[in-house]
Amino acid sequence: MARTHRIAVIAGDGIGPEVVREGLRVLERAAAAHGFRIEPTRYPFGAEHFLKTNEIFPDSAFTEVRGHDAILLGAIGDPRIEVGLLEFGIIAKMRFELDLYVNLRPVKLYAEHLSPLKDTTPDDVDFVVVRENTEDAYAGMRGFFKRGTPDEVATQEIIFTRKGVERAVRYAFELARKRNRAKKLTLIDKANAVRAMDLWTRTFAEVGAEYPDIARDHQYIDAACMYLVRDPRQYDTVVTSNMFGDIFTDLAAMIQGGLGIAASGNIHPGRVSLFEPIHGSAPKYANQNVANPIATIMAASMMLEYLGEPRAARHIENSVAGLNQSKRLPSLGTDSGLSTTQIGDLVIEAMEKAGVPA
Ligand SMILES: NC(=O)c1ccc[n+]([C@@H]2O[C@H](COP(=O)([O-])OP(=O)(O)OC[C@H]3O[C@@H](n4cnc5c(N)ncnc54)[C@H](O)[C@@H]3O)[C@@H](O)[C@H]2O)c1
Numbered sequence: 001m002a003r004t005h006r007i008a009v010i011a012g013d014g015i016g017p018e019v020v021r022e023g024l025r026v027l028e029r030a031a032a033a034h035g036f037r038i039e040p041t042r043y044p045f046g047a048e049h050f051l052k053t054n055e056i057f058p059d060s061a062f063t064e065v066r067g068h069d070a071i072l073l074g075a076i077g078d079p080r081i082e083v084g085l086l087e088f089g090i091i092a093k094m095r096f097e098l099d100l101y102v103n104l105r106p107v108k109l110y111a112e113h114l115s116p117l118k119d120t121t122p123d124d125v126d127f128v129v130v131r132e133n134t135e136d137a138y139a140g141m142r143g144f145f146k147r148g149t150p151d152e153v154a155t156q157e158i159i160f161t162r163k164g165v166e167r168a169v170r171y172a173f174e175l176a177r178k179r180n181r182a183k184k185l186t187l188i189d190k191a192n193a194v195r196a197m198d199l200w201t202r203t204f205a206e207v208g209a210e211y212p213d214i215a216r217d218h219q220y221i222d223a224a225c226m227y228l229v230r231d232p233r234q235y236d237t238v239v240t241s242n243m244f245g246d247i248f249t250d251l252a253a254m255i256q257g258g259l260g261i262a263a264s265g266n267i268h269p270g271r272v273s274l275f276e277p278i279h280g281s282a283p284k285y286a287n288q289n290v291a292n293p294i295a296t297i298m299a300a301s302m303m304l305e306y307l308g309e310p311r312a313a314r315h316i317e318n319s320v321a322g323l324n325q326s327k328r329l330p331s332l333g334t335d336s337g338l339s340t341t342q343i344g345d346l347v348i349e350a351m352e353k354a355g356v357p358a
Helices: 018-035 049-053 059-066 085-097 162-180 197-210 221-230 243-254 292-305 310-326 340-354
Strands: 005-011 037-045 070-075 101-110 126-132 141-147 154-157 185-189 215-222 239-241 263-267 273-276
Touching: 005 059, 005 085, 018 070, 018 215, 018 292, 037 059, 059 085, 059 154, 070 263, 085 243, 101 243, 101 340, 126 243, 141 340, 154 215, 154 221, 154 263, 162 185, 162 197, 162 239, 185 221, 185 263, 197 215, 215 243, 221 263, 239 243, 243 292, 263 310, 292 340, 310 340
Parallel strands: 005 037, 005 070, 070 273, 126 239, 185 215, 185 239
Antiparallel strands: 101 126, 101 263, 141 154, 263 273
16 A cells, blocks of 8 residues: 555645645645655634634644644734734644754755845755754743833743753754765854853764764854855854744745745654745735745655655655746746746646656
C-alpha cells in the first residue's frame, strides 16, 4: 500500500483558505507523481468559526490535530477580532503546546529580478535561519501595573533556558553539517547589551566544540541587519533567538522576493510539526482569488521534506524556481494579473513538464 501522510489543515482567515487550496492541489499532484497519499483533515478554526461559535481552538480538536503527521496552516487574523486573540489562541498554542522549538526559514533567491538588492543573484542568497521558537519575550510573562493611568508600568520578561537554547543551537549545527555547503554557523544575538544572552554565547561555544567541522561566526543583531543587506552571501546557516529571528527573517524574506514567496516550518524533530507561509491573512485581498499562493506551496514542499519525501519536495521547489526564473510568477501576486488559481495551475503544469526528478 502507498505511504500515507495524514495532514491536519487549518486554512484560517483572509487569504488563508485560497492559498491553502492551491497548496493542497500541489501536494496531491506531488503525491500522485511520487507514489504516496495525502490524507487531509480540515479544521474550521479562525475568525468566522469564532464569530459563529465563540470557540477558538478547543482541546478536543487540539488533541486530534496533534495526532497527525504534520499540520498545514494558512493564516490567522481578522480585523473584526481583538488583536492577537486568535493568533495567540491558535498559532501560539500550537507552537508552545506542541513544543515546536525550531522555526526554520530557508532564504533562497530563485531569480535575480525578485530581489530589491542591486546586482544580487541566486548565487548570493542561499541560507537558512534557525529561530528559537518557544522562549524569549514570547513566553507570555507580562503584566501591566496601574494600567491606563499616568503612572502605568508595563513589563514583559525575556526568558532563555539552557535546555531551550541548547536544542536550537544543536539543531542548527546539525543542519549546517547536513547542508554541507560553507559548513558555517552564524550566531546572531545582542549579548553586549542583553546580558542574559551570555547563555547563548556560552552554549554556542560549548556545543560548537562537538562540531569541529563547522566554522563558528558571531554577529550582533544590529550589525547582522546591515550585513544582510550589504553582503547576504556570507550566510550559510544562522541561529538566533525568537525575537531577533522574527525581525531578521522578515528582512531576509524581502531579499528573497518578499512575503509572496517565503515559507517556514515550526518543527519539533520526530513529532508533528507545522508548516505555513510567513505572511498573514492579508484581509484586503480575501475572497478575491488574487493572493499569491507560492509561499504556501513552498511550505508544502518543506512539509514533504520533513515527512521523508525529499524528491517530491525538490520537484515542487524546482518547478517554482523555474517559473520564477522565467519571470512567469510575481513576487507578491496582486500586480501580475494572475489569479491565485492560475498561479497554482502554472506550478502544476511546471511539475508535469519537469517530470519526476532523479
Ligand atoms: N502566521 C500568521 O497567521 C500571521 C502572520 C503575520 C500576520 N498575521 C495576521 O494577519 C493579519 C494581517 O497582518 P499584516 O497586514 O501585518 O500582514 P500580512 O502578511 O497579512 O500582509 C502584509 C502585506 O502583504 C500583502 N500580502 C501578504 N501576503 C500576500 C499574498 N500571499 N499575496 C498577495 N499579497 C499579500 C498584504 O495584503 C499586505 O499588503 C493580522 O491579523 C496579523 O495578526 C498572521
